[in-house]
Amino acid sequence: MKTFEVQFRYRDRNEETAESMVKVEASSLPGAVGKATREFVKGLDRKQRFDMNKNGLEITAKPISATVESEATKQAAAR
Numbered sequence: 001m002k003t004f005e006v007q008f009r010y011r012d013r014n015e016e017t018a019e020s021m022v023k024v025e026a027s028s029l030p031g032a033v034g035k036a037t038r039e040f041v042k043g044l045d046r047k048q049r050f051d052m053n054k055n056g057l058e059i060t061a062k063p064i065s066a067t068v069e070s071e072a073t074k075q076a077a078a079r
Contacts, residue, residue, distance in 0.1 A: 008058070008059055
């Protein structure tokens, strides 16, 4: 499993930008986007969902570097 960082951005009814960032573990980037989107939408209320659907949702996803995870694994193995 790989760790991905997914950022969501949409305009609400007050013309303010609402942002959220979610870290998820998945085997692929599309799977991570799907999983993070489900988590994000569950946390919204009815009006926020309407604003998101009306104005569009911008999704930015990127993998978190595996070097951080591998260094932690190496340190644990060295103990």
